[in-house]
Amino acid sequence: MTDTTYAVAKWRIRKPSVIPGFGLTLGFSLAYLSLIILIPISGLVWRTASMGWGEFFAIATDERTLRALYVSFGTAFVAGLVNVVFGVLVAWILVRYNFRGRRLIDSVVDLPFALPTAVAGIALAALYAPNGWVGSLVAPLGLKIAFTPLGIIVALIFIGLPFVVRTVQPVMEEIDSEVEEAAATLGANRFQTIRRVLLPGLMPAILTGFALAFARGVGEYGSVIFIAGNIPYVSEIAPLLIVIRLEEFHYEGATAIASIMLVISFAMLFIINLIQAWSRRRFGHA
Amino acid sequence: MHDNARSPAASARKPETFRDAASETPFVRHLLIFAALAYLAFFLLLPLVSIFVEAFRRGAGAYFDALIEPDALAAIRLTLLVAAIAVPLNLVFGVAAAWAIAKFEFKGKAFLITLIDLPFSISPVISGLVYVLLFGSQSVLGPLLKSHGIEILFAVPGIVLATVFVTFPFVARELIPLMQDQGTGDEEAALSLGASGWQTFWRVTLPNIKWGLLYGVLLCNARAMGEFGAVSVVSGHIRGLTNTMPLHVEILYNEYNFVAAFAVATLLALLALVTLVLKAVLERRFGAEIAASRKH
């Protein structure tokens, strides 16, 4: 559908260029995209649509669904914020300071991208359980991490850790130190320089990193179920509720929640890409 | 380092205030490094170390026994097979999509990029679910394919599809910003000198993007081998037949065979580490070349 629309209309909708291969590459991309992503997803949407608004609305506004969405989005948001603060910090020390082990740290940051989530979940649950290495340290303080929403946040911090670092780092590398020096010679103190001069330039990258970590965290399943406790209304995440609905043979419930999450993911990504496009125009990099 | 780089003229004028204003004091610097390292230690290194500690809890013998067990080997073979199909598919797609998006201006581009990114933020559970809805016995397509002897769900094709889905954006996402930054100048020059489209791509574009491409492939491969949620939904969990490595980890864990579970997990962790080391080595060895290609 989209495929043919583009093929017919491409001469009008794209700017002329001497470079060949537009039809081939875009056509192939759209065909592959349709086959792998769009057709399967439209199956989901079709299934949801066939249930009718009343039923969809009842599932969507069910208190358990709302709480699960709240837990997923809330914990992903908090984890995203933690990753913003520490991600910028990590990017900063990697770019600005020289210390032993810097290269090692630089490569290890990508670990959560590459480590299977189930493995991460088992390892984190073992560490943060009351009898684990970290859990036993904080237990005397009356603090429980594993099997509470805090545990979910820990898992999502792990999952989202590389996003902020990796989006902020290249932008930070390109900042000219002359700008800071200029600010300093004009009488700004270090705090002012960072807040007024550095942060605004980094903001699009930080936002992008946050949004990516957030979007990833909302959908995360494998690492979370091992550490979450999975108590309905408290530490039950939306993807788990989808699985529960499936195991009750309640396909409508599962697809309805999946569709809600899908729409939110899509909206978030669209916003991220607009931020990136905007920053590319404004700062010449993303 | 940046924090020591000051212009002599500026430091001659106002040395003290300047140092305070354009960089941090050593105390603050150490504090920041310490805070960042503590954060990474708690959330990254500790989980990684604990995997290896658990795997070797009963010594190296038990560790290697767990890895050469036939079901573990079958899981490793299946994982390699799935990655060997999924990664090249996404590689070709990534290059084609990046070419279309980076080298041309057309309407709906932001929308298209968003669609490509979509699997990135879709819950893996949903990624599996969409294929169940599409190819399950309760769907329209499933029974039709079945009557022609084609099995998708609970067989290798389903696992490959789910893996392709979750690793879909990796290569494209790595290449699009890179090729956008590089612009179209090189290609236009080559074309004006009489090169054909294919020649331009092989001789001009590919050398420019090869590092980004390699990095994308590495990440794509790591994720393809490590995917759990989506594959779990479509696999059927048949021991020795449709179990990938991450699923095998879960099975072993559910059999209270923690040493074996973590032993297989270390393979996946090692894969992750090799990926990262490879990337670091490439960056160090060809750092200048990569930087040049980025600034192109």
Added chain:
Amino acid sequence: MSNFLNKLSAIALGVSLAIGPVVPAMAQTTLLNVSYDPTRELYKDFNAAFAAHWKKETGEDVAIRQSHGGSGKQARAVIDGLEADVVTLALESDINAIAERTGKIPADWRGRLPNNSSPYTSTIVFLVRKGNPKGIQNWGDLVKGDVQIVTPNPKTSGGARWNYLAAWAWANEEYKGDQDKIRAYITELFKRAPVLDTGARGSTVTFAQRQIGDVLLAWENEAYLAGKEFGEDSFDIVWPPISILAEPPVTVVDGNADAKGTRKVAEAYLQYLYSDEGQNLAAKHFYRPSKRDVVAPELLQKLPDIKLVTIDEPVFGGWAKAQPEHFGDGGIFDQLYKPGK
């Protein structure tokens, strides 16, 4: 570096050729047994025993493939097309769901094999910390003081449904059928669960490995297995005076077995569960055999007699009634279990 990518693709090609023959050649008959979580060890032994038996009887080789997972998840996989020749699940209602939704199993499947198609049964017991520090002897003790219980989620785990029903059966007797009191008890019981794992195995890990909670509500065989895996001296098993008779049923998936031509061996496979060897293996793995007289007495000693309520008694009225009433969306469990409020 221009031929770098060429080399890379050559390597990739080499790798893919080397790992090409992934699916082993299967000349002999293959059965797929789709089962639930706690039967892993039982079927490992039983499959080997049956393969030897079949070879002796017919001279044919048979390979049995296993798939394990939560009972509901496994049933859903079969519904969505997983080609099981036989299913050996935790709940009658899960097999009913397959029968209803696929038509691959006749509706009267439960009468096809002896003992309601349950070659072995089990029950729900308490696994407590060594020495039973909280003095837990009966279901009423679970809601006293600060006792914390560990159970999987009844919405995702077959075992947890039996947990819930066993607690309900006790409360029904204790409170003489007073619905309000029964409901209050169940509500209080599940309030005391700090973790709801998705499956029985997850709960055992939570209780035994992570040291969460004072008592694990578990399958009898899982309680024994936990002792074996995590150390006999860490736990005690407590048999409450009354519990539920859990009947995990088995059946041939006719639609799949007929399509694959494996009906004969699939039926023999399930029949063999009722044989002397099958019954002894079940008892060895701490399932309660349906033919006690063929089983070695020392194995039976491990499975003490307690009062067992069945699902077909009037208090529950059979699975067809109990499933939607208690565990359906918006059912009694959903009404009672609202920990966040």
